[in-house]
Amino acid sequence: MNYEDVLSERVQSIQPSGIRRFFDLASEVEGVISLGVGEPDFSTPWHICDAAIYSIESGKTHYTANQGLFELRKEICSYYQRRFHIEYDPNENVIVTVGGSEGIDIALRALIDPGDEVIVMNPSYVAYTPGITLSGGVSVPIELRQENDFKLLPQDLEKAISEKTKVLLINFPCNPTGGVMSYEDYAKLVPIIKKHQLIVISDEIYAELTYDGTFASLAQFDEIKDQVIVISGFSKAFAMTGWRLGYVLANPALTAAMNKIHQYIIMSAPTAAQYGAIEGLKNGWPHVEEMVRSYRARRNFIVSGFNRIGLNCYMPHGAFYVFPDIRSTGLSSEAFCELLVKEEKVACVPGTAFGDAGEGFIRVSYAYSIEHIREALNRMEHFLNKFK
Template identity: 65%
Template sequence: MKPISTVVEQMKPSGIRKFFDLASTMDDVISLGVGEPDFATPWHICQAAMQSLADGKTHYTANRGLLELREEIAKFHHEHYDQNYDPKTEIVVTVGGSEGIDISMRALLNPGDEVIVMDPNYVAYEPAVALAGGVCVPIVLTKENEFKLKPEDLQAAITDKTKAMIINFPSNPTGGVMTYDDYAKLVPIIKESGIYVVSDEIYAELSFDQKFASLAQFNEVRDQIIVINGFSKAFAMTGWRLGYILADAPVSKAITKIHQYIIMSAPVTSQYAAIEALKNGYPDVEMMREEYLHRRNLLVNRLNAMGLHTNMPHGTFYVFADIRKTGMDCETFCNELLEKEHVACIPGNAFGEHGEGFIRISYAYSLNHIKEACVRIQHFLESIHYQK
């Protein structure tokens, strides 16, 4: 038997799933690992999906997705984010944001092309680049700079081989954000270099302290920006597996070619649910965002009081707590915390080499769970004689 792909063979298993799977084998575990809303999908959204089934709407849609859904996506992005896309030629509905990342890389890259990624970054980006034949070039984001991308670092990372960059703000795992002014400093570099930017904006609606901003708002580089978004985080629809890609028409056409062969079309029932979400679900989003804000403030205050300093995350539902003063590496810290106190967090190095010294804690869990987890973390720190 011939060997499987060497790219796949060399690919590391997800560090997120590793700790989630380990925690699932134990009793009385408070798992603050997986980034999934604890809210159920709002009932009116579920009802719309059920009605579509009752109406016999169980067939393939257009490759790009239902036109009605694409029109609602275009309307939503214009009203909320000041982004403007043609629903007929510049929007593709995908099976989650993850498919969006995958097929964007495959549409853009030739073998050996370089793709700039952030370190730390979401675990799916580097495998998507590798599977498309690309080469990752990391830019280190630092706590001291609030995990923002600095223009001088971008300029230094670009070479003649650079084809694209993947960014994710608000960021998983750091909670860092970029403002409109931050992006304005990057625009001349992006324009001059001609690189594409794949901007994963799945946490756009979970921006807390300032208005969400996007590179797609800058007309001078709009044709170089590919926006990935979806319904999982904002609308608590993770299991529905529905996302979308916004891109300039020629790029969108290339992406659609891949999508039509590997997927055909996204699940039709989920698409009807998403139409209802966009039409009538924004009050649900606002309610959930307000609850995440309360949780964030509690968790950050408690962690800082313990001496596990974390920047205030201005978006997402994660904190990236600094454990370096404990003298433990992040995997040892998470393993011992899970074993001794039954609290599951994710080691920072699951998100890149420079995530070492941090742990990612999700606050997409109830206040009671977060409070109890903080008590256990405090007890763990006392057991290792941690000095603040």
């Protein structure tokens, strides 16, 4: 059988993850230092684990409501009101999902008909464009530039909009650049979003990992709040990547549509994970603050290190990635990363894994110890000496 004849054309059109290819390459190299993984190196705080274990021991092993445990939805809404001054109703505005990834998927599928255009940042997280393709949509990229601090500019947004545009998909703090939008930056976009009646999918999974200034969300603007779908979760802030727990916050008409998909493909998010998340939201903030302090110190160390060894490196204001410029070597992003892992046993991700605009850059995670980062920088300095 020729399986290309039976496989979906949409699936066949999607390229394998560029991140995964370099993970696989690094796994074949003994003694490699990997700076590629996009997850915290911290373990989930024990009190969160203990709450989940206790829920299992108490027999709370059944399905929850489709939208998630009411107590968890209530805590999520309380957090958004307390920290971001955004009002949400736990009955109407929240769905607890299997990670932020499910939230993005059901948001796209609830909104997109074949041919609808989705504006997406370039570079951006590797799953966005494939998700748009699988939903039948068409990706329209906007290049984010280092000279603009990797921000979305209003003139670029206006230029990208056509009569087919339905959705704007954003991610700030950004993976891979670490770029952040301030409240003032967003205020310049609000009239455009309102005029064109765009739905915004705002992936805010790194909201708690904002280092300079205060995190801002488009949902804070009352005039477009009902046009914004917030995607977030517990993976990054609470070091709960393996628990697979996220949530969406949106207008009731949008959550109702997304919940139709969620209830058929998922039923409900993992029950024990939900009990752990409740504990995290209630009592986990000292641990979050401790992690943020550590990430800030690592960020400062790695940015200083890259600039010292000759790679121009933007100071990110959120997430836990840097996006150094490697164009001075004359190598493409892929060639740089391939040679680096083979010759110096350091694994990074080529910028092109996140879109064409990532050419000339590499993504490096600083979710590692200072000692780990220091050794990687020493090896990279040795590698760069070959190009001087």
